Amino acid sequence: MILSPPLVINAPLSATKNSCSANYKINEETYNIVDTPGVFDTEDLDTVILEEIARTIQKCAYGVKAILFVVEAKRFTNEQKEMINRILLFLGKEASRYMISVFSHCNAKQTKDLEYFKRFCWNDPVKAFVNSVGNRWAISPNPDIFPPDDPVHEECLKELQERIISIDGVYTNDLFEKTRREQEENERKAREAEEKRQREYDELRRREGEAIARANYERQRVEYEIRANEVRDRELQDIKNTLREQISRLDERMAELSKANEYLTNRNNQLSNEINELKNKSCFWPETQVKLESGRIIQMSELQIGDRVLSNIKNGVAEFSDVYLIAHIGKLDHKAKFAKVNFTKPDGSKGQLLLTTTHYVFDENLSIIFAKNLRPRETRILVSDDGNRLVPVFVDNITNEWRDKYISFYTRAGSVIANGVLSSCYDHCPPSQMLMDLVFLPVRWWTYMIPSTHREERLHPYVQFLETAYLSFINALKKSKRLIKN
Secondary structure, three states, X not given: OEEEOXXXXXXXXXXXXXXXXXXXXXXXXXXXXXXXXXXXXXHHOOHHHHHHHHHHHHHOOOOEOOEEEEEEOOOOOHXXXXXXXXXXXXXXXXXXXXXXXXXXXXXXXXXXXXXXXXXXXXXXHHHHHHHHXXXXXXXXXXXXXXXXXXXXXXXXXXXXXXXXXXXXXXXXXXXXXXXXXXXXXXXXXXXXXXXXHHHHHHHHHHHHOHHHHHHXXXXXXXXXXXXXXXXXXXXXHHHHHHHXXXXXXXXXXXXXXXXXXXXXXXXXXXXXXHHHHHOOOOOEOXXXXXXXXXXXXXXXXXXXXXXXXXXXXXXXXEEEEEEEEEEEXXXXXXXXXXXXXXXXXXXXXEEEEEEEOOEEEEEOOOOEEEHHHOOOOOOEEEEEOOOOOEEEEEEEEEEEEEEXXXXXXXXXXXXXXEOOEEEEEEEOOOOOHHHHHHHOHHHHHHHHHOOOOOOOOOOOHHHHHXXXXXXXXXXXXXXXXXXXXX
16 A cells, blocks of 8 residues: 555555565655554564564564554455454454554546445455444555545545544553553663763763773673663563464464364264254245445345445434345245235334234334234334334234245344334244344354355255254243143
C-alpha cells in the first residue's frame, strides 16, 4: 500500500521477512507505520522471523492504532485466510476491532467505482472477512494507473486515513503492556544515569579540567550504553521466549480444532441415513424478506455469509446481526409442510409469514413457540412497525401449504425479523432460545476464525449432528415411555 513518501508498502504479505517503519502524519497527528510482511507466517518459524516479531512488538509497545491487512483484489487465497486466523489467535479476537482490509492491485474500474467492486468482485470469503473487521476497508490505488498526484489516488488515501482515525483507542495486550513498562523503566534509568554523569562531569571539570572531565564522561556513557544494550537484548530474548510459548499454544489449538472438525465429519458420515430424514425440517420459504443494515430489503434466497440482517428491536433501536451459517438452501425432492401465518400489521395492512410447521417464532412474552401451535385470535406475535418498535399483534389465521423450496440460516443473535415478524433461527429443537444459543456456540466460535462457505442443499455437518442427536434423544425418550407403560 502506497501511503506517501517516505514509506512504500506494496509487496505481497510473505515476500520478505524484514520489517520497516516510518512516520506518517494524519490531521497533525504523527503515527509510526510499521510494515511487517510475513511476520505472522509461523508455519516456517525460524530465528529471523521470531526476531522480527519481537522487534515489531517492541516498536508497538504503546499500542496499535490500526492493523492494515493487505489483500490482492484479484484473489483471496487460503494462505491469506490462514494468516487472518493466526493474527486473531496470536493477538486475540479483540484485534479485529482495529483491523482494516486494504485491497491492492485493483484495476481502474474497481478503484473508481467502489459499489461495483463490492458487489461484483467480492466472493463469500472476502465479504465475511470485511464484515468480521467491522466493514472497514479501503483501496490502495495502483500507482501505474493513478499516480500520486491523481485525484483518484488522493481520494483513496483520504478514505484510508478516515478509516484509521475513526478507530477509537489503540489495541494492546499483556505482552505489549509488559514491553511498554520495561521501555519506560529503561528510559527513566537512562535519564537518571545521564543526570548523574552530567553532575560528575561538572564536578570533575571544576577540579581537574575539561579534558579529564570529558574523557571520564565519555567512558561512563559508553559503559552505560553497553549495559543498556545488554538489558535490551535480554528483554528481546524474553519476548521471543514468550512468543515461542504463545505460538506453541496457538499450534496446539489449531490442531485441536482440526481434530474436532475431523471427528464431526466422521460422525456425520456415520449418521447420514438418519440425517436424510431430517434435512428438510428447518426451513423458511426462500422468498421471505429480511432487512439489511444498509436499509435494503432482500429475499432470504439472496443472503450471503456475513450479511448483517435486522434481528431484533430493543428500546427503539434496531439490532443487526451477522449471518454466520447457511445450513441448507435449495429445492426439495418432495414437498414439505409449511405453515402460512397471516396477521394484521400495526398500520392495518395484511402480513404473512411462511415457514415450516416446527419452526419457532416469538410470542408477545418473548417465548418461542412452534408455528403449528400458533392460535388465531389467541396468540400474539411481535411485528415491527415503521417507528422501530416490536408491536404485539394477533395471528389472524394459519393454513398449511406444501412447498418444495427452502432456506435455513443462522444469525449470531439467533433471531431474525422475517417479513416483519420476530422469529427464531431454530427449528425442531427444545423450546429454549438460550439453550440453542449455547448448543450453537461451537460453530459460532469456529466461524469467527474460519467463515463458512457452505451453501448447499445438503445439510451443514454440524447441524446434521445436532438434529441426529436430538432425534436419537426423542426416540429414546419415546421408547422409555413405552417400556414404563408396559
